Amino acid sequence: MAPPESTHTATDADDVLRRVFGYDSFRGAQQEIVEHVIAGGDALVLMATGGGKSLCYQIPALVRPGVGVVVSPLIALMQDQVDALTAVGVRAGFLNSTQDPDQRRFVESMFLAGELDLLYLAPERLRSEQTLRLLDRGKISLFAIDEAHCVSSWGHDFRPDYLALSMLHERWPDVPRIALTATATQATHQEIAERLNLGGAKHFVAGFDRPNIQYRIVPKAEPNKQLLELLRTEHAGDAGIVYCLSRASTEKTAQFLSNNGIPALAYHAGLDADTRARTQSRFLREDGLVIVATIAFGMGIDKPDVRFVAHLDLPKSVEGYYQETGRAGRDGLPSTAWLAYGLQDVVQQRKMIASSDGDDAYRRQLTAHLDAMLALCETVECRRVQLLNYFGEAGEPCGNCDTCLNPPQSWDGTVPAQKLLSTVYRLKSERRQRFGAVQSIDILLGKQTQKVSQFSHDQLSVFGIGTELTEGEWRGVVRQMLAQGLLMVEGDYSTLALTQESGAVLRGDRKVLLRREPEKPARAKAPRTASGSGGGGAAVQELSEEAKPVFEKLRAWRGATAKEQGVPAYVVFHDATLRQIATQAPSSLGQLGTINGVGENKLAKYGQPILDVLGEALDRPGRPEAAEPPAELDFEEPPEEYPEEYPDDFFAE
CATH class of the missing domain: 3.40.50.300 (P-loop containing nucleotide triphosphate hydrolases)
Structure with missing residues (x-):
């Protein structure tokens, strides 16, 4: 109508x-x-x-x-x-x-x-x-x-x-x-x-693409150390969010980062309300603070300068992943979405679905969500294209995600898959015994471990038939077969078991293509940026060497001003606005008023102090001449978008 x-x-x-x-x-x-x-x-x-x-x-x-x-x-x-x-x-x-x-x-x-x-x-x-x-x-x-x-x-x-x-x-x-x-x-x-x-x-x-975010998914080895390297080499001094699955892991990870010189705080629903409120307030008002949290954190905080979102555990759905990574780079400036993903993530998520409350339809829905997330992790194509396709939007390879920067190769893993399925079948045949991925891999590699000897698994026909792959490569095979539904986990002991799809592989009726991880992980380059109203505009370009110290002086002024007023720094000005001011170096209120994000109220309130900072930073002689401010000062500049997901106790009236 x-x-x-x-x-x-x-x-x-x-x-x-x-x-x-x-x-x-x-x-x-x-x-x-x-x-x-x-x-x-x-x-x-x-x-x-x-x-x-x-x-x-x-x-x-x-x-x-x-x-x-x-x-x-x-x-x-x-x-x-x-x-x-x-x-x-x-x-x-x-x-x-x-x-x-x-x-x-x-x-x-x-x-x-x-x-x-x-x-x-x-x-x-x-x-x-x-x-x-x-x-x-x-x-x-x-x-x-x-x-x-x-x-x-x-x-x-x-x-x-x-x-x-x-x-x-x-x-x-x-x-x-x-x-x-x-x-x-x-x-x-x-x-x-x-x-x-x-x-x-x-x-x-209007589209789901966040071109300023670089999506990267890495094989999980020692995730805390991998995270520390990311922060030290690419995000030193940046604000960011790290997501973990459990409350205990948030606290351990926050302590690990703090012990290694990264200011970090834990946040989860088990903390008392005052502690959560203080943590949230510090994150909003301080530069360079890292929050390690369960998905209860993110909750509509309009902090535009979050430069990275990292996941140490696999999200349950693509929607959740997109929602959480979207908390990075709200100002349109280059940001990173980083996920460490491994075999245990798949096992754990499958077990959680199997033991979840609800009927079969509900569990099928959870499985569909997880399968889509696994497909994003295992793809050899552009991550951004895969992500956009999930939301029904077409896309072209972005040239900026990890699979574009360092393309992985697919390989024919049918024979290794058959060897693994044969091993799982033989172990499953041993009644009253439960064996997971580690035992299967030890058998394939011909390892004479205590458990192998205890159960005489060195007598199995499959013992030692998988030495063409390393232990890490076999873990990748298990992970990807779980992701493809060619294996499943059962019970509290993560026992591997065959699925309805396993028979076709064993008979040779189905080919199994697997992803081979690149030898060297993709390193970041400056992601593409968004432009226009509400997202930073023309201020997203990289700063010149001359503009960098000016920008830092403007940030220091903004921090002091925000502290004096008791508001987050972005309420005064966003980074994108300060970057544009530092780059264009306006010399009058009239010129300053043309900067994106400087409306009438902020021009009247902050215009002359900014010109004073610029005058000092650029060593301009005398006090810059100030034009008359506009006559009407009823309105002014925008808050950035409000994030999309919130902790449970933020909703209860």
Whole structure:
């Protein structure tokens, strides 16, 4: 259904983009989305993290009469979101369970008086009749449903309270709705539309590619040491996130990094709320801090300068992997997504699925998610193409992921596969005994271990028939056969067993192609970068030698300013903005106002101090001449996108 005619024009949106957020032009589908919502149309938006999703509802909320109501699961981070908007001159507030009654009453009175531009609510709060009556009494410009993938019951981040949001259209049929997510397969996309009653909405699929992120997956050997080498050689002094599967491993890894001179903190749901809050606050406000966490961390933190995301354990799904890696490089600058992946990861994930609660359909869904993740790990083609294909988007080899930089080869592993399956079959035939990958490999290599001798496995016909491969290569064969469904694990002891597909290999009816790991791992080169509004713009180029010290002085000024104001550094300015300032070295407020990310509020608030820093850094004579600031200073620059996945206790009202 076509949206109703609007009295607003595209000029309104362009003016807000420039005056409030400090950008000269929209990027990609942003302008079409903004104009559609301003005109009163419903929209379902799929857009990559860092693509500028927030602007797609923030600008319409500022142009349309009334208050934009944003439904967001970010209970513990709404204050940071509001602070970032306030810094650019947007009148924002939130209502959630962290406030006392007086604070809630104050925000409610501002909403009723029309003194807010944006109001953030948790989905749980919309179950309250008191909240619904409050919204009935005010003027609502739009509803924005952020993290819309949370409505999908098959998704990786399902939130039951999202299911009730279909009532927004029923109760306020004339208020436009915009649902947004950065992570959705075609099936999830359709489920969002159905469950949120967005059948008549216009769909915008803006693409999933994050060209500034370099995807790299390495064979797991000694993962902590591999991680340490990555941080020392490529990300010294950078902020980043390391994901581990268990709480214990997060603490051990954080301690290991700290002992080796890398400032690191652990984060998991087993820590008390105060410790988690302090850790989160430090990560937002300090440069160069590494958080080692379970997937409970990531949760909407708008920290644009996360330079790497590392996984020491295999993610359960491609959606989860994409979501987690997307927390790197939100500013559009070069960043790394690094994963150490090995045999035990496959064994562990298969066991977790086999022992999981739920019916067969649920376990089949988990298996499908894992199979897609394994396919991404084992591919000999471009990682980015494989990742985009999963979300239904075509892509060309990027020339920047590890498989493009150092292409692996595939080889005919049919004979080794037959040898391994024969060994597993013979071991399985020995009743009441359980043997995993290690015993099978020892037998194939002809190792006379204590366990081999104890069970007389040196008498088996397969003993010593696999010496053409090394132990590490055999582990790769086992891992890839598990990934391809040619082997399975059973029971608590990770016993290897045959599958229905094993027989075809043993009979010679099926060829087994395996991936041969490159001899030397791919080393990073500068990844491609994004450009445009909401993601850093032209400031993403590498800094010249002359600009580097200027940039560092600007960062030092920003750090001191942020500390004085008690806000994260990115609320003052993003790195991308400081890089552009350092490169262009403006000498007046007028020139500074042309920099991406410098809107009216920030120009008035920070313009002269920045010129002073530049004057000192560049040894300019005297105080730079300052142009008169603009007369109206009601608005200003944008917060970056808000990440996509959050810890469980961030959602509970």
